[in-house]
Amino acid sequence: MTIDELHDxxxxxxxxxxxxxxxxxxxxGVLGLPAEDGPYLLPLSYGYDGDERLxxxxxxxxxxxxxxxxxxTDIARFLVYKVDTMYNWESVLLTGQLTPVPEAEWEALEERLSDVWRPAVLESAALSGELSIYEFRIEEQTGIKHQGLPPSLEPDRE
Structure with missing residues (x-):
C-alpha cells in the first residue's frame, strides 16, 4: 500500500x-550510509539547528x-522515529549531504551538541578517544504519523 492509501x-x-x-x-536516530556489502546502519544521537542541519x-x-x-558518500539518509503504542507513533526520514566539520568550528556548535544524549560507555570512551563532528545538511524530508485508532476501530459516536 502507498502512504496515500494508508490515510484511510x-x-x-x-x-x-x-x-x-x-x-x-x-x-x-539511525544513519544509513551506502557500503559495498549493503547499507551501513548506525544508531546515532544528534544535535539539530532547528532548521536544516543535524x-x-x-x-x-x-x-x-x-x-x-x-x-x-554523496548522499546519506537519517531516520528518526518514536513509537509510543501501535496506534501512536511518528517517523521522519531525511536525505542529505554529510560533511566533516573542521575542528576550528566546533566551539560554535557547543550549544547544539550540549544536550545530545549519549550512552554512558561512549561518554567515558570520549574522554580518551578521538572525536569528529559531522554536519548533515537536510535536502529532503518526509514525515508520517499515526495518532489514535484507525477510523475502522473508532467507537461509533451516534
Missing part, C-alpha cells in the same frame, strides 16, 4: 512545522568505518 487507516503526512517540532524533541559526534579510533563511509 489514520496515517497522516507531517508538514514542515510538525517535522521541525519532532526533530527538535528527539535526540536519536550534527553528529563520532568517536573514532585509528580506523573508523563510519568516518570512511561518511566521507565517501
Amino acid at each position: 487507516y489514520g496515517l497522516m503526512t507531517m508538514n514542515d512545522g510538525e517535522i521541525n517540532g519532532f526533530l527538535s524533541s528527539q535526540r536519536t 550534527y553528529f559526534t563520532y568517536l573514532v579510533g585509528s580506523r573508523s568505518r563510519k568516518a570512511e563511509l561518511s566521507e565517501a
Whole structure:
C-alpha cells in the first residue's frame, strides 16, 4: 500500500512545522550510509539547528568505518522515529549531504551538541578517544504519523 492509501487507516503526512517540532524533541536516530556489502546502519544521537542541519559526534579510533563511509558518500539518509503504542507513533526520514566539520568550528556548535544524549560507555570512551563532528545538511524530508485508532476501530459516536 502507498502512504496515500494508508490515510484511510489514520496515517497522516507531517508538514514542515510538525517535522521541525519532532526533530527538535528527539535526540536519536539511525544513519544509513551506502557500503559495498549493503547499507551501513548506525544508531546515532544528534544535535539539530532547528532548521536544516543535524550534527553528529563520532568517536573514532585509528580506523573508523563510519568516518570512511561518511566521507565517501554523496548522499546519506537519517531516520528518526518514536513509537509510543501501535496506534501512536511518528517517523521522519531525511536525505542529505554529510560533511566533516573542521575542528576550528566546533566551539560554535557547543550549544547544539550540549544536550545530545549519549550512552554512558561512549561518554567515558570520549574522554580518551578521538572525536569528529559531522554536519548533515537536510535536502529532503518526509514525515508520517499515526495518532489514535484507525477510523475502522473508532467507537461509533451516534
